[in-house]
Amino acid sequence: MEGPRVVVAAGLAVLLVAGVIIAGLLFGSTDDRTAQQAPPPSSPLRTGPVALVPVPAPAAGSADCATLIQNVPATLKSGSTVLTKAALAEPAPPASVAWTDQRSDPVVLRCGLDKPAELTATTPLRAIDGVSWLPVENELATTWYLADRSVYVALTVPASTGTGPLQDISTLITRTLPKKTS
Numbered sequence: 001m002e003g004p005r006v007v008v009a010a011g012l013a014v015l016l017v018a019g020v021i022i023a024g025l026l027f028g029s030t031d032d033r034t035a036q037q038a039p040p041p042s043s044p045l046r047t048g049p050v051a052l053v054p055v056p057a058p059a060a061g062s063a064d065c066a067t068l069i070q071n072v073p074a075t076l077k078s079g080s081t082v083l084t085k086a087a088l089a090e091p092a093p094p095a096s097v098a099w100t101d102q103r104s105d106p107v108v109l110r111c112g113l114d115k116p117a118e119l120t121a122t123t124p125l126r127a128i129d130g131v132s133w134l135p136v137e138n139e140l141a142t143t144w145y146l147a148d149r150s151v152y153v154a155l156t157v158p159a160s161t162g163t164g165p166l167q168d169i170s171t172l173i174t175r176t177l178p179k180k181t182s
Contacts, residue, residue: 045102046103047102049088049090050098050100052092052093052096052098052108054093055093055110056113056114057093057094057110057111057113059151060093060094060095060096061112064111064149064150064177065094065095065112065151066095067176067177068111068151068153068176068177069095071172071175072085072169072172073085073168073172075099076099076107076169077164078107078161078164079164081101083100083161084101085097085099093110094112095110095111095112096108096109096111097109099165105141105158105161106158107155107156107158107165108154108155108156109154109155111151111152112151112152113145113151113152113154114152115152116134116145116152116154119134119145125147125148128166128167128170129167129171130170130174131148131149131170131173131174132146132148133145133147133170139159140158140159141157141159142159143156144157146177149173149177149180153173155169
C-alpha cells in the first residue's frame with residue numbers, strides 16, 4: 001500500500017512545482033512588476049553653456065541680424081516643454097542663439113549665413129506664418145533655412161522637438177524682417 005501513496009505524493013509534488021513555475025512565469029515576482037512600473041530614469045541635465053561650431057556667416061553683423069537677434073524670445077514652446085534661451089560657450093559664433101530644456105539637444109538659430117546650396121529657383125519651399133523655409137532633414141534634426149528675406153537664417157530643430165519653435169521663429173521673422181523685393 002505504501003507504493004501507491006509514494007507515487008501519489010511524488011505526483012502531487014511535481015504538480016506543485018509545475019504550478020509554482022507556471023505562476024512565476026505568468027505573474028512574475030513583485031520585484032519584476034515594480035521594476036516594470038517604475039518610470040524610466042530622467043536624462044541627466046546638461047549644464048553649462050551650449051557649444052556651437054562656427055559656420056560661415058558673412059552677414060552676421062548686418063542690421064537685419066542685429067534686429068532679429070535682439071528680438072528673439074527668452075523661451076520657445078515645444079509641445080508641453082518650455083525651451084529657455086541658453087548661454088553660448090565662448091567663442092560664440094556671431095548672430096547665434098540656442099534654446100534648451102537642458103535634457104535634449106538645443107534648438108539653434110543662426111543669422112547671416114551663406115545661401116544654402118540646396119536653395120535653387122525650383123526648390124520647393126514651405127510657408128509658415130507667411131515665411132518661406134527650405135527644410136533640410138537628417139535623422140537627428142531638420143535645419144530650416146529662411147528663403148525669402150534679405151539675410152539667410154537657419155533654425156536647427158532636433159527630431160525629438162515639435163514644430164512649436166519653427167512657428168515661434170516664423171512669427172518673429174514676420175514682425176522683424178521685411179520680405180525680399182526681388
